[in-house]
Amino acid sequence: MSWTRVLLAALAVCVLLLAGAAGCGSGDAGEGGSRKNGESMSPVGELLDATDDEGRRYREVDDEDAPEVGVEVQPDADEGWDVRLTVHNFRFSPPGTKAEAVPGRGLAHLFVDGRRIARLRAPEYRLSADLVQRGTHHVTVRLYADDGTVWAVDGEPVESTADITASQPGPTARTSAPAGR
Numbered sequence: 001m002s003w004t005r006v007l008l009a010a011l012a013v014c015v016l017l018l019a020g021a022a023g024c025g026s027g028d029a030g031e032g033g034s035r036k037n038g039e040s041m042s043p044v045g046e047l048l049d050a051t052d053d054e055g056r057r058y059r060e061v062d063d064e065d066a067p068e069v070g071v072e073v074q075p076d077a078d079e080g081w082d083v084r085l086t087v088h089n090f091r092f093s094p095p096g097t098k099a100e101a102v103p104g105r106g107l108a109h110l111f112v113d114g115r116r117i118a119r120l121r122a123p124e125y126r127l128s129a130d131l132v133q134r135g136t137h138h139v140t141v142r143l144y145a146d147d148g149t150v151w152a153v154d155g156e157p158v159e160s161t162a163d164i165t166a167s168q169p170g171p172t173a174r175t176s177a178p179a180g181r
Helices: 003-023
Strands: 046-051 057-060 068-075 081-088 105-112 115-120 124-127 135-144 150-153 159-166 175-180
Touching: 046 150, 068 135, 068 159, 081 135, 105 124, 115 124, 135 150
Parallel strands: 057 150
Antiparallel strands: 046 057, 068 081, 068 175, 081 124, 105 115, 105 135, 135 159
């Protein structure tokens, strides 16, 4: 047999071994990838029946392991608002992350007066003045797992809200909320 045939045969065996190993597994919930009745069998927390306004289920975790978020909103020089998050027991996932719940990881959704404005994968965001008309507004940040579930403690979402007041022609308030749920 020529050396090229031996090389091709060895390569084929390696590919088969790798493909076989990738497909192996007992399907236990502990492996995080199996599904039962279309629901994630992730070992992270407990899925509750409660949902947010968008229908995303809450994922209950223990208080000691729970992520936390705080939000600070300040006017910027361009008549917009700088939003800064402070997180504990949490890290932002990069775009393209696999859609599964991993303890203390995910993204944040930014809401103004209950309307989702952005999905955040970093602790800073610039809120355009166009989205905040004259008056007092509630800026809320809520933490989500990568599978789209809402991180929750004691049946309540992990979130923080700051109130801001905008006057014309641009923002003049400076508001922050402490880290909390």
